[in-house]
Amino acid sequence: MANKENSQPTAKANASGSAKLMKPTGGTPKTAGKTNNTTKQVLADQNAELAGKIKELEARLARENAARAVAERAVQEADAAKRAAEENIKNMTRSDHDGQTDKLIPWPTTANMRDDGRGRLMRAMGLEDARNQYISIQGDVHLLCAQVGLDFRTKYVHQPAEVLSKIFKLARREHPYLKQFQNDWATAEITKQYLQNKRKQSNHKRKAQGEGNSSRCKTHSHFDVSGSESEEEAKSSEHGSGDENNEEDNTGKSG
DNA sequence: TACGCTACAAGTCCATCCAC
C-alpha cells in the first residue's frame, strides 16, 4: 500500500520533471543560466513535495505501528485469557471427577446431541420429566435475550460477551437449576436455538415481503426464490469484528 | 491431507394458539 503511494510521485516527477529538464541542455549559454534557475526552482519544488510526502508516510507508518502494537497486545491478552479459561475448565473437570465441587453437568458434544433425537436438549438438561420447568426456563431465557438487547441479526458467536454473560447470570438467578450446567451450556444452547429461529423468521419475513405478498405458507420453503440476503450477511459480518474473543464464561466448549 | 468438531443456514416437523 505504502509502496504504491510511494512510487507514484517519483514516476510523476520523472515524467513531468526530468524529461522536460534534460532538453534545455542543448540551449545557448545565455539561456543556460535562466534554465539553471528554473531547474533549481523545479527541483526545490519537487524536494519540498517529496519531503512532505515522506513526512506524511512517516506519520502513517507511526500510526500503523501503533495500531499493530495495540493489536499484538490484544492478541497476547486474548491468548492469556484463553489459557486461563482452559486451565479453569481443566480444574473444573478435574474437581468434578474428584467429586469435590458441585456436580457440574458437562457440555455434551454436538455428536452426542445429534444422537439424542427429538427432545434432546430437554433430555440433556435432565428435564425430560419436567417439561413445565423446561418451558419456564426457556421462556425466561428468551425474555432475557430481548431484555439485555441481544441483536437477533447477529450470530451467536458474534454476540458481545457482556450481553451473553448478562443473560447467563440473570438466567441463573432466575433459575438456580441452571447453575449445574458447565459454562452455562444449557442457557447457551437455548439462546443459540432462539437466535437461529429468530434469524430464520426475519429472513423469511423479508423474503416474503420482497416477493410481494403472494405467499402465505405453513411450510415456508417453496416460495423463497429471491435472494436478498447479502445485506444481512454484510451486517452479520460487520458485527463479527472480534467480539468473540472476550466471552467470559461461555467459551469453554470451543476451546 | 484427512479427519473430527463446531456453527450455521435452510428445510422440515410438531405443538400450541386463535379465529372461524
Add this chain to the structure above:
DNA sequence: GTGGATGGACTTGTAGCGTA
C-alpha cells in the same frame, strides 16, 4: 372441530478451523 399462523426443535448439508 378445523385450518392457518406462529414459534420451538430437529435434520441435513456445508464451511471453517484445529489437529494428528
